Amino acid sequence: MSETRSKARHRRRKTALAVGLPLALSAAGVLGYGALPGAQSRASAATTAAPAWVTATADGFASVNALGQNGTYGGRDGQIVTVKTLADLEKYATASEPYVIVVAATITMDPVGKEIKVQSNKTIVGSGTSGQIVGGGFFLGSGVHNVIIRNLTIRDAYQGVWNDKEHDFDAIQMDGAHHVWIDHNDLRHMADGLIDVRKDSTYVTVSWNKLSQDNKAFGIGWTENVVTDITIHHNWIRETEQRNPSTDNAAHAHLYNNFLEDVAGTDISSSYGNYSRGATRMVLENSYFQGFKNPVIKDSTASIVQKGNTFVGTSGRNESGGTAFDPKTYYAYSLDKTADVPALLKSGVGPRSSIGTTATASTKAAAATTLTVAKDGSGQYSTVQAAVNAVPANNPSRVVISVKPGTYRELVKVPSNKPHVTIQGSGGSRNDTVIVYNNASGTPKPDGSGTYGTGGSATVAVEADDFQARNLTISNDFDEASHQDIANQAVALRTAADKVFLDGVIVSGDQDTLLVDTAAKDKLGRVYMTNSYVIGNVDFIFGRATAVIDKSVITLKKRWNGTSAGYVTAPSTAAGRKGILIANSTVNGDVSSASFYLGRPWHAGGDASLDPQTTVRNTSLSAAIKSTPWTDMSGFSWKDDRFAEYKNSGAGSGAASSNRPQLTDAQAAGQEVADWLGDWTPSSS
Numbered sequence: 001m002s003e004t005r006s007k008a009r010h011r012r013r014k015t016a017l018a019v020g021l022p023l024a025l026s027a028a029g030v031l032g033y034g035a036l037p038g039a040q041s042r043a044s045a046a047t048t049a050a051p052a053w054v055t056a057t058a059d060g061f062a063s064v065n066a067l068g069q070n071g072t073y074g075g076r077d078g079q080i081v082t083v084k085t086l087a088d089l090e091k092y093a094t095a096s097e098p099y100v101i102v103v104a105a106t107i108t109m110d111p112v113g114k115e116i117k118v119q120s121n122k123t124i125v126g127s128g129t130s131g132q133i134v135g136g137g138f139f140l141g142s143g144v145h146n147v148i149i150r151n152l153t154i155r156d157a158y159q160g161v162w163n164d165k166e167h168d169f170d171a172i173q174m175d176g177a178h179h180v181w182i183d184h185n186d187l188r189h190m191a192d193g194l195i196d197v198r199k200d201s202t203y204v205t206v207s208w209n210k211l212s213q214d215n216k217a218f219g220i221g222w223t224e225n226v227v228t229d230i231t232i233h234h235n236w237i238r239e240t241e242q243r244n245p246s247t248d249n250a251a252h253a254h255l256y257n258n259f260l261e262d263v264a265g266t267d268i269s270s271s272y273g274n275y276s277r278g279a280t281r282m283v284l285e286n287s288y289f290q291g292f293k294n295p296v297i298k299d300s301t302a303s304i305v306q307k308g309n310t311f312v313g314t315s316g317r318n319e320s321g322g323t324a325f326d327p328k329t330y331y332a333y334s335l336d337k338t339a340d341v342p343a344l345l346k347s348g349v350g351p352r353s354s355i356g357t358t359a360t361a362s363t364k365a366a367a368a369t370t371l372t373v374a375k376d377g378s379g380q381y382s383t384v385q386a387a388v389n390a391v392p393a394n395n396p397s398r399v400v401i402s403v404k405p406g407t408y409r410e411l412v413k414v415p416s417n418k419p420h421v422t423i424q425g426s427g428g429s430r431n432d433t434v435i436v437y438n439n440a441s442g443t444p445k446p447d448g449s450g451t452y453g454t455g456g457s458a459t460v461a462v463e464a465d466d467f468q469a470r471n472l473t474i475s476n477d478f479d480e481a482s483h484q485d486i487a488n489q490a491v492a493l494r495t496a497a498d499k500v501f502l503d504g505v506i507v508s509g510d511q512d513t514l515l516v517d518t519a520a521k522d523k524l525g526r527v528y529m530t531n532s533y534v535i536g537n538v539d540f541i542f543g544r545a546t547a548v549i550d551k552s553v554i555t556l557k558k559r560w561n562g563t564s565a566g567y568v569t570a571p572s573t574a575a576g577r578k579g580i581l582i583a584n585s586t587v588n589g590d591v592s593s594a595s596f597y598l599g600r601p602w603h604a605g606g607d608a609s610l611d612p613q614t615t616v617r618n619t620s621l622s623a624a625i626k627s628t629p630w631t632d633m634s635g636f637s638w639k640d641d642r643f644a645e646y647k648n649s650g651a652g653s654g655a656a657s658s659n660r661p662q663l664t665d666a667q668a669a670g671q672e673v674a675d676w677l678g679d680w681t682p683s684s685s
Helices: 003-008 042-047 086-093 338-348 361-368 384-390 665-669 673-677
Strands: 079-083 099-103 106-108 115-117 122-126 132-134 137-140 145-150 153-155 172-175 178-183 186-188 193-198 202-207 210-221 228-233 236-242 246-248 250-256 259-261 274-277 281-285 288-290 296-298 303-307 310-312 370-373 399-403 406-409 412-414 421-425 433-437 460-462 468-476 493-496 500-508 514-517 526-530 533-536 538-543 546-550 553-556 566-571 580-583 586-589 596-599 613-617 642-646
Touching (some): 079 086, 086 099, 086 106, 086 115, 086 122, 186 193, 210 228, 210 250, 259 338, 274 281, 274 303, 288 338, 310 338, 370 384, 384 399, 412 421, 526 673, 533 538, 538 546, 546 673, 553 566, 596 613, 596 642, 642 665
Parallel strands (some): 079 099, 099 122, 122 145, 137 172, 153 186, 172 193, 178 202, 186 210, 210 236, 210 246, 228 250, 236 259, 246 274, 250 281, 259 288, 274 296, 281 303, 288 310, 399 421, 406 433, 421 468, 433 468, 460 493, 468 500, 493 514, 500 526, 500 533, 526 546, 538 566, 546 580, 566 596, 580 613, 613 642
């Protein structure tokens, strides 16, 4: 498309816009998200000054008046509604009327990969950091316009591996939409792309987002037409392999103040960074590239004009050339110094707990219940246990312990008199924050009082109700090969409490990795793990709790001597209670075929009154699972207890037989996740 024709398509906005600032600094008004009303009509908004985040408008190309739309302001002319369920989110997002939709809980898509078809004139905004979309995302179809998606975490639709290529599950996809603003979101672990701007979608701005842990970060184009106009600024693109972004046949692509980071030694390695394809004209300014292979590349037919970029530890192609355009012809903007970009984005991207330049009562309260841990001394505490110790006894409300990236070699215990504690990693990945130790059953205690038992070997021990952990790794790295003189039981995480929510974590070990226990035999202890990994080889998910492993990956691991043989579960369930449920998950690993059992009954202490239970349903089983997946233990027959499957798939699944019980549809209806959890609905808080 010619420059003359392109200019005819745009009229510059005269409204002054706050650009080049993080969300927390850009809004004119002050509002803590905790104060959001359940519903606020347009009439009431007129009599009570609307919060600044409702009236915020986009910058960049999304601010341009064109195609009958004057900038991008989302649902500011409609009601403000707060949603906590998938049904309500879908109801308002797909409505024809304008809405500001405040997402105030973790909402899990059903089925996995679901993309809600958002209609025009909508603002979808997370309530603080609690607005999370898990296992799916949003789709904006042809003609959909004036949409804002802000302050959300959208994550975890991948199916077993980070570079899932079999499923087209995106965080945000648009096909023929226009005037869209994607701002201050955390997008990660999806099954295809994090953002797809396709089929002539245009007047799009993507700002202050974190895009990470994915195969394809951000694709633009896929059409012969050269009409897409897009602004991409202040985004942290980290640990993504390709499309960072890939920009195909875009009329105007303005990229500035982005931070592209590829960390050495991780599973994900960049193949290229910013890519100008086809007839794209790209202006690339004041961006910072660290560790990327082929940081800037272009086709022979495309253009890239580079200005003020910095490259550290990069290799391969770094290209520029051709003619571009002046972005200030279309909108005003200001550049941050390139050297400041990494620090600015690390602190400024992603969901914010509040918007405003001054703290409100609600944001002050939140700050008072957040404790920070950092090995380098930049936090309030240098160890996780020190932060736990600082939580007051019998605390009435949640305390969040935010742990900065690093490896914390320590033992952590959350005692029973400290409920409502969350331990969460603050890094970009669950791999960034690691709590690890190496005790085992038989390891001498440092005070000389004997040796640890199995439960006592745990790296992290949770005895307090309403505990949550997220975005971190808990590991036991006991070296079995060097310590064959003692038992191999070495627990990474032990829970002995009710309402334990494990979300987006890795629990890693060998034998007895995850001990899901209860405070006493007659006590209920419910555990819900989702979007997580459990790694081990022998009885590595075990105990008497009522535990659900949902939408997760169970990774089978070889023994210390390189052999493949093991057991996934060893339930020790009390009679009349629910045991271990594995649902909607994947069981795989680099082990030999037909070498692992799904489980065996653990009658702890020889207690014949126990009635161990494991159900594995709607789960993909690799060829590592034996065709007779259950076995006896310590003289107790699995056939006398409760072991069953339902509608599993994969090479390790099999038909019903006397050695492979399958639930009927009627039986399965009573063995859903909700049946395990009862009156408890886990939610991030």
